[in-house]
Amino acid sequence: MKIFIDTANLDEIRKALSWGIVDGVTTNPSLIKRAVDQLKKLKVRKIDIESYIKEICLAAGKERPVSLEVISLRAQEMIEEAELLYRKFNPLAGNVVIKIPINTYTRMGGVSHYEGLKAITHLSREEIPVNTTLIMSPEQALLAAKAGARYASPFAGRVDDYIRKKLGIQFRKQDYFDFDLMQKITKDKLTRFMDSSGERDAASLYLDENIKEWKDLGKDNGISSGVHLVEEIVNIYQNYRIKTEVIAASMRNGRQVREVALAGAHIATIPFNVMEEMIQHPKTVEGIETFSQDVVPEYRDLFEE
Numbered sequence: 603m604k605i606f607i608d609t610a611n612l613d614e615i616r617k618a619l620s621w622g623i624v625d626g627v628t629t630n631p632s633l634i635k636r637a638v639d640q641l642k643k644l645k646v647r648k649i650d651i652e653s654y655i656k657e658i659c660l661a662a663g664k665e666r667p668v669s670l671e672v673i674s675l676r677a678q679e680m681i682e683e684a685e686l687l688y689r690k691f692n693p694l695a696g697n698v699v700i701k702i703p704i705n706t707y708t709r710m711g712g713v714s715h716y717e718g719l720k721a722i723t724h725l726s727r728e729e730i731p732v733n734t735t736l737i738m739s740p741e742q743a744l745l746a747a748k749a750g751a752r753y754a755s756p757f758a759g760r761v762d763d764y765i766r767k768k769l770g771i772q773f774r775k776q777d778y779f780d781f782d783l784m785q786k787i788t789k790d791k792l793t794r795f796m797d798s799s800g801e802r803d804a805a806s807l808y809l810d811e812n813i814k815e816w817k818d819l820g821k822d823n824g825i826s827s828g829v830h831l832v833e834e835i836v837n838i839y840q841n842y843r844i845k846t847e848v849i850a851a852s853m854r855n856g857r858q859v860r861e862v863a864l865a866g867a868h869i870a871t872i873p874f875n876v877m878e879e880m881i882q883h884p885k886t887v888e889g890i891e892t893f894s895q896d897v898v899p900e901y902r903d904l905f906e907e
């Protein structure tokens with residue numbers, strides 16, 4: 603699985619690149635805002651975002667794609683913005699990928715639900731690589747691939763947040779949540795209710811409000827977690843040998859990264875703090891302390907020239 607870094611912070615990008623584990627960079631308007639806020643905090647007098655993004659593209663280099671997102675909601679405007687971003691930044695290292703939301707329909711700017719797809723189709727025909735963003739269902743991922751997107755980004759963490767919130771569970775963004783356990787609890791509840799329902803016919807059980815509620819508990823239209831979403835998309839793409847690569851996005855913690863790797867995601871785009879978490883384990887710390895204490899002089903001498 604390839605690893606992208608999910609940030610617009612140049613220092614973080616440079617640090618992670620120096621570890622030798624980064625295959626690409628993803629940004630979005632919120633991540634750019636965070637980077638700009640950070641620069642303001644550092645009292646950078648005039649923030650030149652164009653030069654800043656150029657530095658990101660150059661730091662990543664030609665083998666590592668850098669996703670830059672459009673800001674408009676209508677297809678034609680998104681296409682124009684995408685072409686502009688591509689013209690401005692792609693000549694530097696040939697690594698620019700344009701992020702287009704799968705569906706830009708909103709109460710403020712909504713025209714049709716298909717503006718994103720129209721833009722993806724157009725740009726893909728022009729051979730401008732597209733990373734389809736804000737994918738929350740396998741159906742959306744299938745449509746993105748049909749439109750020719752190079753990448754599809756399911757937002758695993760946001761789907762988790764949505765399901766956890768629906769369950770009324772308090773959580774911090776980075777917390778791991780055991781969705782498998784939640785499914786077991788739901789199944790158990792359902793089984794107990796059905797066992798106590800006596801000899802009711804199948805139709806009345808199927809239509810029972812309690813059963814309906816428990817069947818969908820902890821799910822979003824059949825999707826039980828962000829990792830499950832990624833898994834389903836990978837399976838669909840494999841069924842039809844679709845070339846679009848799956849970028850598991852909106853990663854919240856190391857264990858979720860492990861699970862999307864097991865699910866077969868081609869890429870995971872990971873925030874810097876999650877990368878830092880992934881390298882740590884208390885037994886590694888303990889082990890290195892013991893090894894350091896156990897170095898005998900005879901062994902140390904070996905390293906003297």
Ligand code: E4P
Nearest residue numbers: 608628629630760851852853
């Ligand atoms: C990826 O392309 C997205 O920019 C990102 O993963 C979103 O993550 P968030 O849900 O933590 O904002």
